[in-house]
Amino acid sequence: MGRTKKVKSTGRFGARYGAGIRKRVLAVELRKKKKYLCPYCNKRALRWRAVGLWECKSCGIQLAGGAWDPISDTGRKMLLLIRRLKAAASNPKA
Secondary structure, three states: OOOOOOOHHHHHHOOOOOHHHHHHHHHHHHHHHOOEEOOOOOOEEEEEEEOOEEEEOOOOOEEEOOOOOOOOHHHHHHHHHHHHHHHHHHOOOO
16 A cells, blocks of 8 residues: 555545545544544543444443534534523523
């Protein structure tokens, strides 16, 4: 295999499939392999186990999330909506 300093993990594809697709694969793989903050123990130990399954190496908790991120964009929007609705319910305007 050649050097993969620029293309990182997508160097295994060589010149195949086109640059755009290889860049998209690289972006997904970097998000997937990154360590995230655990919502339970607040340590940067949350790791990807399988599609949608995340596990904390510190406290051992497993949680469901997005395919390549612990919280998907849709999940993030829903959390914001729930927070906003709770705030509106606790502070009703006369």
